Amino acid sequence: MLQDFRTPTLREACPRVLETERLLLRSPTLADVKAIARLANDRRIAENTRRLPHPYSPDHAVDFVRTMADEHRDIAFLIENNFVPIGMIGICWREPELAELGYWLGIDYWGQGFATEAARAVIDYFFDEFDFELLYAGARVANPASRSVLEKCGFRWSGVELHRFEALGSSTPVDSFRLSRGVWSSLKNWANSTKRPR
Template sequence: MLQDIPTPRLSESRPAVLQTQRLTLRKPVMADAIAVTELANDRRIAENTRRLPHPYSQNDAEQFVGSLHDEAATDAVFLIELDYRPIGMVGIDWREPDLPELGYWLGVEHWGRGFATEAVRAAIDYTFEEFAIDQLIAGARVANPASRNILEKCGFQWTGVQLHRFEAIGSSTPVDCFKLTRGVWSSLKNWASSTRR
């Protein structure tokens, strides 16, 4: 088990620009608020994301981005870019310090092309490499098999079903809950390395 240490703020970690085969992940800045608003203001996204309101305004985006630059911010949140164009967000929520939670969404036009899996894997690697945590948790609405598939492809293991409140629908709905332990993540990383040789 890892030694318990306070969760570091993002600014105490390495510079947060991650590169994957097709994507760049970076910390959002206020200039991104318009693009984030245009992407997130879609009911299909909000209904599958617990904390996104609908409609999603530019003020919502500005408040969110501003909160990431607050001195007390501990979230590791990334804007996902494809060819320098924002396409979504991925990040780790530390509201429960012992249970950091992965969350992600993509603009609808980018669904079904493997971008979410690629971005989620990068965020997972960053989190386990930079923070002393034993596991990540994540959830996906039972009615959202595509999101469950992403989590399973990234090594998450199903732990059960819980009811979670979704802001956009104004009620609770069943969510498949998952966890990814450091041991499983490490094994998957080692397997991937050995297959590339």
């Protein structure tokens, strides 16, 4: 999936489950394979997600879950709403010092604010658990909904890059974004709408 880059060490106390007002974010397991494959096997998702192949089979989901469990290079959360899987979100390291937020939702869950809610929780987790000053993200130029999610989370546009999309079999323009720790810190009041007391 990624080259063999070092992933920063997680703090001992880091949670592998995040909760928001409507969502539970947890590590995916092999029990989730059918749900992940069913959700991800839509060309509209694959065309906006760099590394998702299309068609997306249960074997792809098995490989993904095993890679996340075995290699510990990236962080992935299955997003659940009312205990029903609705998508994935996580952080990958393209380089040792370059962490990038990525996410996708099943088509039936678009336009309901779930991506923004999940992204805010993972952004909080990232800046709380890692000593990085910047978090990066990208949205295909033809995907204004994803761009809107990033802007709502405080990301600032930083340019356009070409990235290869597996499902397209070619490169396409991507709006690049970055979020600084300082901007995140000033926006932390969103915690009232993303973190639910236990």
